[in-house]
Amino acid sequence: MKRLSKLTIKLLALMMVLSLVAGCGTQGTTSESKSESKTVKIAFLGPLTGSNAMQGVGARNAFQLAIKQANDSGKLAYKLEVVDLDDASNPGTGASAAQKAVADPAIAAAVGHWNSPVAEATIPIFKSAEIPLVIWGAIGPKLTSADNYPYVTRVAPTQVQENSPLAAFAINDLGRKKWAIISDTSTYGKSNTDAWKNELAKSAGTEVVSVDEIQVGQIDFRPILSKIKTENVDAIYFGGVVMEGAMVRRQANELGLNNTLLVGISGILDDKYIETAGSEAAEGVIATKPGKDISEMTGGKAFDDAYTQAGYKEPYGAYGPYAYDAANIVVEALKQAGPDKKALVDAITKAKHDGLLGTTTFNEVGQTTNIASTISVVQDGKWVAWDASKYKSGERKLPGAK
Structure with a gap:
């Protein structure tokens, strides 16, 4: 019985060691898996339903294309995920969508709005949450201002x-x-x-x-x-x-x-x-x-071809290239600063992005200095x-x- 007890103790000790080793191995795998699968979300806001849906859906498609290309590039330390939020060209609906965005801790930035009244309703929400908002289509002149800077920038020209x-x-x-x-x-x-x-x-x-x-x-x-x-x-x-x-x-x-x-x-x-x-x-x-006609934009043909190959049924419209560049400005800022919101805000305001629209930089109130029209x-x-x-x-x- 004494011999058996000693043998049993040795076996139990060995099993404990093996269990600890296996546990350490499992912990390491889990940690690496979490690191590899870390997701950073970017919200897109625009009219996806209603009478102005064609403007919003086309821009959303172009935005998604940019994010897909960023993910496929393999140059990011994490996966980007688009969160589509319909503002329906309505300030109240837009405000609700913005509240949903800021309530999600995984959302690091937002790119939004075709309608200026909707942007007016959501800007205070994003400012309060200190989440950067890059405007892709709303052109009301007062949206970019000293009061809204640095949280609000805009790639589109004003009215x-x-x-x-x-x-x-x-x-x-x-x-x-x-x-x-x-x-x-x-x-x-x-x-x-x-x-x-x-x-x-x-x-x-x-x-x-x-x-x-x-x-x-x-x-x-x-x-x-x-x-x-x-x-x-x-x-x-x-x-x-x-x-x-x-x-x-x-x-x-x-x-x-x-x-x-x-x-x-x-x-x-x-x-x-x-x-x-x-x-x-x-x-x-x-x-x-x-902006310029797509045929005159640097990389315009490549964008047009990629959009077609992606299978989008809706045209990208006048503001598709703006949503595309806005997405890529956020992506570049994430590469530099990571998803930390304060660092991300700073990186966006200091952006110098060579994209479809040409070279986009922002002035002292966050308004694009890259202006062209057709x-x-x-x-x-x-x-x-x-x-x-x-x-x-x-x-x-x-x-x-x-």
């Missing part, structure tokens, strides 16, 4: 930066001097009205004949358009977004204003605009979009760069052209 070249083109190149303005009552619409009036005031001989406000969601614009018809203006400036802008153009044609030019900035530059207005009514509408016109049911259009060559005449 003023979009309206200025469009006004110069419409006044100087097209000779349109007598204007009616229609804008929605949102801060976006009001800022557009102010920007357009200020641009017209810079040119002698221009005149704002009338200014009318509409509601987002309004569908009948005939009373306003009937009044404008009596004013014999050279052109109408529309300072809203896709659906209302399309209905204004369609109803203007129905009332016999088909020979009155309509112009606007990137808020109407979408395929959905043409679809809703009808290709005949939309023909000759002019809008400016931020004038486009609706031709045969498609948005076409003005310089490549039949209107530029003289083969066709714009509404009201003499």
Whole structure:
């Protein structure tokens, strides 16, 4: 019995040692596995449902493409995960989405918004949580400011930066001097009205004949358009977004204003605009979009090919390249600073990113210093760069052209 007891003790001791060794080995494997599988999340916010969904979904797709390419590169110490959050072009919905984002400790940064009123609603939430927000599409001039810096940066130009070249083109190149303005009552619409009036005031001989406000969601614009018809203006400036802008153009044609030019900035530059207005009514509408045409962007063809190969069904739209570059700016900042939010904020504000848009840096309030725009016109049911259009060559005449 004594011998057996000693043998049993030895066996038990050996089993304990082996168990400890195995346990250490298991702990090491688990630790390495956790390190290898560490995930850092980046939130994307935009209109993924509703009337402006085409803008948001196209930008979201481009954003996802950038993150996928970053993950596939093998150059990151962790896996990136996109968290899609629908703001539905609604400030209340956007605020709820932002609250959801800041409540997730794995979300290190956010890239968001096509609508300025939505961005206005979410910025205080991201600032309070000290999470960096890179704006990809909202262009209200006050979104980037000393108050919001350094937590808010923007890769897109402001409304003023979009309206200025469009006004110069419409006044100087097209000779349109007598204007009616229609804008929605949102801060976006009001800022557009102010920007357009200020641009017209810079040119002698221009005149704002009338200014009318509409509601987002309004569908009948005939009373306003009937009044404008009596004013014999050279052109109408529309300072809203896709659906209302399309209905204004369609109803203007129905009332016999088909020979009155309509112009606007990137808020109407979408395929959905043409679809809703009808290709005949939309023909000759002019809008400016931020940035160069994709064919003129460095790496534009490679981006376009990669987007197609990824199988996205929706077009990336005017702001797809902006969402793509915004994603890559965050990725580069993560490479430098890691997911620590304070270090990440600093790395984003100091970014010098050579991307689709050219070289993007931010000024003292977080606004991009990389500004470019492209004038486009609706031709045969498609948005076409003005310089490549039949209107530029003289083969066709714009509404009201003499």
